[in-house]
Amino acid sequence: MDDVVKSLSTRLNSVADKSSTRPSREEAEAAVRTLIRWAGDDPGREGLQDTPMRVAKAFREFYAGYGENPGEILDKIFSEVEGYDDIVLVRDIPFYSHCEHHMVPFYGVAHLAYYPTKGVVGLSKLARLVDAYARRLQTQETMTAQIASAMEKALAPRGVAVMLEAEHMCMSMRGIQKAGALTLTTQFKGVFKEDPAEQVRFLTLVRNGKA
Known part of the structure; x- marks a missing residue:
């Protein structure tokens, strides 16, 4: 993959x-x-x-994302974090993209998490990363995998978790016309992929905002 x-x-x-x-x-x-x-x-x-x-x-x-280099967005790491190595989670990052099959919008929120090793990245940079991939012709599945891979490559963390929730206008306003239906995609890397308990923790934090 x-x-x-x-x-x-x-x-x-x-x-x-x-x-x-x-x-x-x-x-x-x-x-x-x-x-x-x-x-x-x-x-x-x-x-x-x-x-x-x-x-x-x-x-x-x-489609401004075609002019963005995702690797450059995450190129500055802050190492002076007093040894912090627990989960960093940014929830509910809104995004707007366009389906590459029909060129109609899909939109929703992204939840990104990682376990830092060499340091942390500015929180706004994670939102920029989402936009860099969202502002292209996309599929939700590909976008989810791209964000996770970019985070893993740039941050070298112990683990990465990405979840996207979106409504697709190609399903809501045309075709089957089921407005309100949401599509959820996830991508787990490192400890999040290896340990189901870490996935549960991530999903709990996303849903409830507490451990």
């Missing part, structure tokens, strides 16, 4: 680096006009005249 994740991560970063192959903004706006016509509307009418420009601008925000 790690090899697959590494391969996908390399591919995504490679695509992001090939800026010369990226269509121009004018080409992107033309594509939006084509989609508007495909939907059955007139891109020339007053309410839609500036829509292609707005969509192109929004895409820059939605």
Whole structure:
């Protein structure tokens, strides 16, 4: 699984680096006009005249993760933590992503935990890491594995636990149309994978906020 994740991560970063192959903004706006016509509307009418420009601008925000290097986000470790080596957990990190199958949103919260060894990372950096992977065309399963692998590689912790909970619009607003259904994915590494009791502790902290 790690090899697959590494391969996908390399591919995504490679695509992001090939800026010369990226269509121009004018080409992107033309594509939006084509989609508007495909939907059955007139891109020339007053309410839609500036829509292609707005969509192109929004895409820059939605997919800003292609311009992020997850390894650089976690490159600063604070070692002066007075020997702290217990669990570090950041719960309920909101994220917004887009399904790579239908390009419609899925959104929810991420819970990240690790046992530090050489030090700790700034808590805001964990939220940035989530965004770096969320702001791409994604699947929830891949995103979960990517976050866990990035934390393991950068922090060399005794263990990593990642849980994502999300609602997928491709299931809520189209297809089976089951609004409110949540998808939960987890990835455990190190002691979290080896010891079921550690998984229970992580899940208890996520759900109840206490040991």
